[in-house]
Amino acid sequence: MSTKHIGKQTVILQKPPSIVAGASVVGEKEGNGPLRRCFDYISNDSYFGEKSWEKAESVMLKQCFSLVANKARIAPSDIEYIFSGDLLNQCVGSTFALRESGIPFFGLFGACSTMAEALSLAAIFIDGGFCDCAAALTSSHFCSAERQFRHPLEYGGQRPPTSQWTVTGAGALILKSEGPGPYVTHITTGKIVDAGVTDANNMGAAMAPAAYDTLKTHFEDTGRKPNDYDAIVTGDLGGVGREVILDFFAADGMDLSSILMDCGLLIFDTETQDVHAGGSGCGCSAAVLASHLLPEMTGGRWKRLLFAATGALMSPVTTQQGESIPSICHAVALDMNREC
């Protein structure tokens, strides 16, 4: 076992890399939500000037990538690696967004956990001395996701109360070996957990066991307790999944209710925005991290954050074939103090 590895699934970074910039681009509905003042750009055109929603998603992600490079005050050519993926079949949101970037590219598929996966890999590359600067990004688009995973938009299918609303949004981060923080200090990489849930309209319930598994392992591996964090933020369990994970921890005698937030509940007002159980999609946790969670840290309100993005690793075909929903959750600890 290497010295950087502690417990079962966690690595401690020796020279914690700094997130030096984050950027977010979202759609109109997200721009009307509680975080409306936090996003870098809100588009009122769901097509982002393009002729299809798939092209729109790529343009949105490309715009977000330009924004984050500008905010970090670096030329894209100074970025040594990009880690990116998305929900579209064959991850074409990312590949078409970045095809002109000229930057070495690692394509990822982690469903809605993608930002945590990309952030983990970018931090590990820098900590390991393989590069000094890397980008982590991802996107989702309500319309491209809806027609791929569910129904044609025109069909107007009814949505059950447990369903979540795919966020139209992109998030991007730039990490460097040196910077003012937040620093990536610990990474707990998730294993796939399949609790047997088969209802593709209840992703929160399907993903909650994976989030519980990773968070529990993180606490065991690090010896930390929930209250050692100013916030623990999952993404995206929504209202249903959040209740499930709180129940799991309650059975262990741990009350996380005051500290556990969820990106899917932060980005929308579930009372007024008709999103049922909350937001979802790769872009949800990515945009919330870039627009809201990181500024809470750099603004001095939070010193330590555990970001735990969750993904449902199914496809419409597996659901049609009667399969349950394998899920995953990757947790990344961020700290304003590099020597934590």
Add this chain to the structure above:
Amino acid sequence: MSTKHIGKQTVILQKPPSIVAGASVVGEKEGNGPLRRCFDYISNDSYFGEKSWEKAESVMLKQCFSLVANKARIAPSDIEYIFSGDLLNQCVGSTFALRESGIPFFGLFGACSTMAEALSLAAIFIDGGFCDCAAALTSSHFCSAERQFRHPLEYGGQRPPTSQWTVTGAGALILKSEGPGPYVTHITTGKIVDAGVTDANNMGAAMAPAAYDTLKTHFEDTGRKPNDYDAIVTGDLGGVGREVILDFFAADGMDLSSILMDCGLLIFDTETQDVHAGGSGCGCSAAVLASHLLPEMTGGRWKRLLFAATGALMSPVTTQQGESIPSICHAVALDMNREC
């Protein structure tokens, strides 16, 4: 720039990890090809005992993963990370194969470049001290790919001469920090290259510019020449793409014809097996690497190999929307000598 980074896109590993085992499982057609004696298991049932081709692909990959752990004489629980992905929408070939593994999982999407991407990341994790043992694996299945990317199997669409045949196969590797080799010494991570090819029946031509870009960069970054390798093996350009890349290098005054092989041409006999331009699919380069290329090294015939897997990063939707085909190639240098 970190000390491990040389040139534009290459890292040199300081403590080159060893590939300690490779395993392959293929279908009947592959089992009738030139490498028939090399595979660990050949299934004459395209369903692998399952009720759908998607489930068959997962079972094949799961079987391959069990085999490689056995060959490495380790318990799956000793594997600290798995890097895996495939061609199926949302990479469900991998996620369903590995949902019971209990091993921290990074999902990848690199299309047919996936084995090189997974191998790169596994080696970097070990070299960087983040783990001692990792697995890299991937799969493809002719029938699940055909109906997802092209036509229902029953339609029997005619295939143009430039088309390639998706391999039914899986390949898996185990890497450790110590072992007898081959060692992973250099990694040149590809950037996305889009040369404007729009014909989804000519992936070789679409991917050849990406392979040329990565190989040329690898030679520039490392100062190595093609003849410093006993073999340079792309996967999978097929016959058409191979001619294109040879032409590109010829224009640079370099003749690679005697040293450049392609996994898509190694796995099938293109004269007799009716596969047109050759094999393709994530499983092609993965199975050829595990079954043929690595044994050429451990058997003493080759001392140094450059494995350069290529991927076409499109989807049926992007092709239908008139887009060209972005491609990528990741190159990994393997050496029987650790101090190269």
